[in-house]
Amino acid sequence: MTDLPETTRALIARQTEGRKYATAFEDIPLADLPEGELLVRVSHSALNYKDALAITGKAPIIRAFPMVLGIDLAGEVVESASADFAPGDKVLVNGFGLSETLWGGYSQYQRLPARVVQKLPESFSPEQAMQIGTAGYTAMLCVMALTEHGLAPGKDAVLVTGATGGVGSVAVSLLARAGFAVSAVTGRAEQEGFLKSLGAAEVLSREDIDTGGRPLARERWGAAVDVAGGKLLADVIAQTKYDGIVAACGMAGGGDLPASVYPFILRGVTLRGVDSVMVPMARRVRAWERLEAELDRDLLAELSETRPMADLPTLGPDLLEGRLKGRIAIEI
Ligand SMILES: NC(=O)c1ccc[n+]([C@@H]2O[C@H](COP(=O)([O-])OP(=O)(O)OC[C@H]3O[C@@H](n4cnc5c(N)ncnc54)[C@H](OP(=O)(O)O)[C@@H]3O)[C@@H](O)[C@H]2O)c1
Numbered sequence: 001m002t003d004l005p006e007t008t009r010a011l012i013a014r015q016t017e018g019r020k021y022a023t024a025f026e027d028i029p030l031a032d033l034p035e036g037e038l039l040v041r042v043s044h045s046a047l048n049y050k051d052a053l054a055i056t057g058k059a060p061i062i063r064a065f066p067m068v069l070g071i072d073l074a075g076e077v078v079e080s081a082s083a084d085f086a087p088g089d090k091v092l093v094n095g096f097g098l099s100e101t102l103w104g105g106y107s108q109y110q111r112l113p114a115r116v117v118q119k120l121p122e123s124f125s126p127e128q129a130m131q132i133g134t135a136g137y138t139a140m141l142c143v144m145a146l147t148e149h150g151l152a153p154g155k156d157a158v159l160v161t162g163a164t165g166g167v168g169s170v171a172v173s174l175l176a177r178a179g180f181a182v183s184a185v186t187g188r189a190e191q192e193g194f195l196k197s198l199g200a201a202e203v204l205s206r207e208d209i210d211t212g213g214r215p216l217a218r219e220r221w222g223a224a225v226d227v228a229g230g231k232l233l234a235d236v237i238a239q240t241k242y243d244g245i246v247a248a249c250g251m252a253g254g255g256d257l258p259a260s261v262y263p264f265i266l267r268g269v270t271l272r273g274v275d276s277v278m279v280p281m282a283r284r285v286r287a288w289e290r291l292e293a294e295l296d297r298d299l300l301a302e303l304s305e306t307r308p309m310a311d312l313p314t315l316g317p318d319l320l321e322g323r324l325k326g327r328i329a330i331e332i
Contacts, residue, residue, distance in 0.1 A: 004030060004078065005030065006029060008027070008108040008109040009107070010028050010106055010108070011023055011025055011068065011069050011312055012024065012066050013062055013066060013068075013069060015065040015066070021065060023055060023057075023069065023313070025309075025310075028068075033110065033111040034111055036111040036114070037080060037082040037085075037112075037113060037114040038081075038085055038111065038117055039077070039111050040073065040076065040078065040091060040109065040111075041075050041078050041108065041109055042074070042105055042107060042108060042109065042110055042332045043127070043331070043332060044073070044074045044126045044127050044130035044306075044329050044330060044331060045072050045074070045106055045133075045309075046071075046105070046130040046131070046133030046134065046135070046328065046329055047133075047307075047312070047324075047330055048133055048134045049135070049165075049250070049252065049319065049320075050099070050134070051069060051070060051071055051099065051316065052315070052316040052320045054069050054071075054099050054316075055312060055315070055317075056316045056317055061099060062099065062100060063100050063101050064101050067099060067103065068103035068106060068110070069104050069312075070098060070105030070107070070330070071094070071095055071099045071100075071105070071134055072092075072093065072094050072095070072098070072104075072134050073092070073093050073104065074090070074091070074126035074127075074129045075091065077091055080114075090119065090120035090126065091118065091119060091120055092117070092120045092121075092126075092129050093105070093112065094284065095277035096115075096116035100277075102116065105330075106309060106312060106330070107332070108332055118281060118284060118285060121288045121292045122292075127329055127331075128297070128300060130329040131300055131301075131306070131327050131329045132291060132300065132327070133166070135165070135166030135170060135327060136166065136291065137276060137288065137291065138167050138249050138274065138276040139167045139168075139170035139171040139225070140174060140287045140288075140291050140294075141247075141249070141274050141276055142167070142171055142247035142249055142274050143171065143175060143178070143225070143290075144287060144290065145272045145274055146225070146245055146247060149245040149270060151223050151245065154179065155222060156181075156222025156223065156244070157180070157181045157182070157220070157221045157222065158180045158182055158183070158221060158222065158224065159182075159185060159204075159209070159220075159223070159236060160172050160175065160182060160183070160185065160200075161224070161227055161228045161232055161233075161253075162186070162226075162250065162252050162253075163184035163185055163195055163200065163203075164188050164195065165252065165326075166326065166328075167225070168186075168225070169195075169198060169325065169326045169327065170295070170300075170303070170327065172195060172198045173199060173295065173300070173303065174294055174295060175199075176201075177199060177295075177299070181201040182199060182201055183200070183203075184198075184200035184202070184203050184204065185204045185205070185208070185209060186203060186205070186206075187205070188325075191203075194303075194325065197299075206232060209239065210235055211235050211238050211239065213258075214238060215238055215263070216238055216262045216266065217238045217239050218239060220239040220240075220241070221239065221240060221241065221244065222245075223240070223244050223245045223246070223247075224236045224244075224246045224247070225247050226246055226248045226249070226250065227249060228252050228254070229248065229250060229251040229252070229254050229255055229257065230253040230255070230256055230258070231254065231258055233246070233248055233257055237259050237263045238259070238260075240263060240267070242267045242268060242269075243268045243269070244267070244269050246272065247272045248271060248272070248274065249276070300327075302326075303325075303326035304326055304329060305327075305328055306328070306329040307329070307331070308330070309332050312330065315328060
C-alpha cells in the first residue's frame with residue numbers, strides 16, 4: 001500500500017509503577033505496531049464494561065504494557081500475509097485478548113494475528129457491528145445457551161438483569177423479538193419506557209426480585225440472562241422454575257455468589273457460565289449469523305449511539321457510574 005500514514009492515533013496505556021498506568025492519545029509509528037499477519041484500518045470500535053474498567057484502571061484488565069485499549073474493532077484489511085484474508089476485506093474482532101495481551105481497537109490502524117479476526121457479516125456495517133460489539137455478541141451467546149437448553153417461546157417468562165446496560169438491552173431485544181415474554185430487571189425505574197420500547201413485557205426493580213436471602217423462593221421464570229452476579233444472581237437462581245436455566249455472564253453487581261445448592265438439587269436448575277473472550281471461531285461465526293437473522297435493526301439503532309474516540313476518557317467513568325444506557329459505538 002502506498003497511501004498509508006506514518007503514524008496511527010491510538011489510546012495507549014503506559015505503565016507508571018507496579019500495576020499502575022496512565023492512558024493518553026498518542027501518534028504511534030505504524031512500524032511500532034505489534035506483529036501479525038493483518039494490518040487493519042479501524043473505522044469503529046465500541047465501549048464495553050471491560051473497556052470502561054481498562055480506561056479508568058478500576059480493574060486489572062491490561063496484562064502487558066504498553067497496551068492499546070479497546071476490546072472490539074471493525075474495519076478493513078489493508079495488508080494481509082494470510083491466505084484467509086485479502087486487502088479490502090471488511091473484518092471484525094471481539095475480545096480474544098484485545099486490550100489484555102493484544103493491542104486493541106482504539107487505534108486508526110492495528111496489526112493483528114489472523115486467528116482472532118473474522119469477516120464482517122455482510123448485512124452489518126462496521127458501525128452497526130460495533131453498536132453490537134462484545135456486549136451484544138455476548139447477549140447472543142446467552143440466548144444461544146438458553147435455546148440450546150431447549151427453551152422455546154410461549155411458555156415461561158425470561159428474566160434479564162442489568163436490562164438497560166449493553167448486554168441487557170440487546171438480550172431484551174433479541175428475546176422479545178423471538179417471542180419470549182421478557183421481564184426486565186433494572187435499577188433505573190425511569191427507563192421503563194426505554195425497556196418497553198425494546199419489547200420488555202414487564203419492568204421490575206432489583207427489590208422486586210429480592211428473596212430476602214432465602215435460598216429457594218416461589219418459582220417465577222423459566223430462564224434468565226444475568227449480568228449482575230452477586231446477590232442478584234442468587235435471587236435469580238432461587239426463583240427459577242423447575243428445569244430452568246440461568247445464563248450468567250457478568251459481575252456488574254459483584255463477583256461473589258451467595259447462593260445455595262437447593263435450586264440445583266431440588267429443581268434441576270442449570271447455571272450456565274457464558275464467556276465471550278476465548279470462544280472458538282466457529283461459535284463466534286454462528287453467534288454473528290444469528291445476530292444477522294434475529295436482531296431488529298431499528299431496535300439496534302434505538303438502543304445505540306456513536307461517539308468519537310476523543311470522548312473515551314469521560315465515557316469510561318460515565319459507563320461505570322450508570323450515566324449511559326444501551327450500546328456505545330466509537331468512531332475511530
Ligand atoms: N462473560 C463475558 O465474556 C462478558 C462479555 C460482556 C460483558 N460481560 C460482563 O457483563 C456485565 C455487563 O456488561 P455491559 O457491557 O452490559 O455493562 P453496562 O452497559 O455497564 O451494563 C451493566 C448494567 O448492570 C446493571 N448494574 C449496575 N450495577 C449493578 C448492581 N450493583 N447490581 C445489579 N445490577 C447492576 C445496570 O443496569 P440497570 O441500571 O438497568 O440495572 C447496568 O447498566 C459486566 O460485568 C461485564 O463485565 C461479560
